Amino acid sequence: EAGVAQSPRYKIIEKRQSVAFWCNPISGHATLYWYQQILGQGPKLLIQFQNNGVVDDSQLPKDRFSAERLKGVDSTLKIQPAKLEDSAVYLCASSWGAGGPTDTQYFGPGTRLTVL
Amino acid sequence: KQEVTQIPAALSVPEGENLVLNCSFTDSAIYNLQWFRQDPGKGLTSLLLIQSSQREQTSGRLNASLDKSSGRSTLYIAASQPGDSATYLCAIYNQGGKLIFGQGTELSVKP
Numbered sequence: 001e002a003g004v005a006q007s008p009r010y011k012i013i014e015k016r017q018s019v020a021f022w023c024n025p026i027s028g029h030a031t032l033y034w035y036q037q038i039l040g041q042g043p044k045l046l047i048q049f050q051n052n053g054v055v056d057d058s059q060l061p062k063d064r065f066s067a068e069r070l071k072g073v074d075s076t077l078k079i080q081p082a083k084l085e086d087s088a089v090y091l092c093a094s095s096w097g098a099g100g101p102t103d104t105q106y107f108g109p110g111t112r113l114t115v116l
Numbered sequence: 117k118q119e120v121t122q123i124p125a126a127l128s129v130p131e132g133e134n135l136v137l138n139c140s141f142t143d144s145a146i147y148n149l150q151w152f153r154q155d156p157g158k159g160l161t162s163l164l165l166i167q168s169s170q171r172e173q174t175s176g177r178l179n180a181s182l183d184k185s186s187g188r189s190t191l192y193i194a195a196s197q198p199g200d201s202a203t204y205l206c207a208i209y210n211q212g213g214k215l216i217f218g219q220g221t222e223l224s225v226k227p
Contacts, residue, residue, distance in 0.1 A: 004159065042120070042205055042217025043160070056214070091159060100213035101147035107159035 002026065004108030006092050012114045018080035021111045025073065025094030031055070032069055033105060034077050035091040043091055049075065050098055079113075087115045118143045118210050122218035130226050133196050137221045139189040139206030147209040151180050151191050154203040154220065163204075164191070196225045 005024040013019050025032050031050050035043035046065065048055040051072040060067065064083070069075040079086055089110040097103040119142045129135050139149075148167045152160040164173045164180040166189070172181040177194040193200060206218040 009157075040125075041219050042207070043215075044217070045214060093159075101209035104162065105215065107161075109157065109159045112157075 004092055004094055004106055006090075006108040006111050008111060009109065010112050010114075012116065013082055015084055015115050016081040018078065019082055019113065020076050020078045021090050021092075021113075023075045023077070023092030023108060025075070025092070026106055029094035029096050029106075030072075031095045031097065031099045031103065032075050033093040033095075033099075034067055034075070035093065037089045037091055037110070039088070046077070048099060055099060082113075082115045084115050087113055089113070118146075118208065118216050120206060120208055120216050120218035122204075122206055122221050124221060125219065126222040126224075128224040128226060129196055131196060131198060133225075134192070134194050135196055135223075137191040137193070137204050137206075137223070139191070139218055141187045141189075141208050141216075143210070144184045144187055145211050146184065147211060147213070149180075149182050149189050150207050150209070150215075151178075151189075152205040152207060154205055160205065193223075196223075198225045198227050201225050 033048050034046045037043040046060045047057040047067045049069040067077045089112050091110045092108045093105040095103040095105045121140050123138045150165045151163045166173050166182040179192040182189045203220045203222045205220045207215045
């Protein structure tokens with residue numbers, strides 16, 4: 001079974017530029033998550049989708065971050081404009097059910113973003 | 117607000133040693149607790165999941181314990197190997213069904 005795929009794996013941009021990340025979840029998984037992991041910290045949930053609807057985006061900085069999952073499968077996360085503090089690894093995860101403690105999350109390899 | 121703390125932040129041991137990684141959380145109202153492993157450039161791999169009604173789980177050389185009343189969990193690794201070198205993350209599922217992570221312990225096992 002193929003795992004969660006993410007691209008690109010690495011990205012370096014100048015501050016104030018824009019960037020987009022792509023995630024392809026495990027086939028059939030209804031719920032998709034985007035996490036931000038700053039160096040030396042644990043991952044922090046940015047946004048959670050169930051199918052193509054947003055379940056939780058309370059920690060997404062909406063003035064510069066946006067995410068979509070239009071057809072309920074792939075998802076993109078965009079940052080515009082980027083700031084230095086956005087340098088982090090962006091992890092995508094997916095799960096079979098509707099999310100929650102009995103719904104195992106499977107993580108992708110992440111995209112490492114460096115903002116100069 | 118639930119906070120998860122892991123101590124130490126980094127640990128270096130010689131091969132063959134038994135070791136303990138610590139995790140503490142501020143709110144005992146958790147659904148379960150999970151230990152993950154993170155290798156450089158790779159995603160998170162789930163190691164052990166302990167339900168809130170359980171006290172420990174074992175998988176091979178790994179044993180995780182949970183004491184909800186004191187807000188603590190430990191991950192015990194027996195007979196460490198260089199291949200165990202990675203960052204170990206503790207995460208709790210809170211009552212809202214959200215994963216809250218600690219900052220991780222970076223383990224290095226020297227041959």
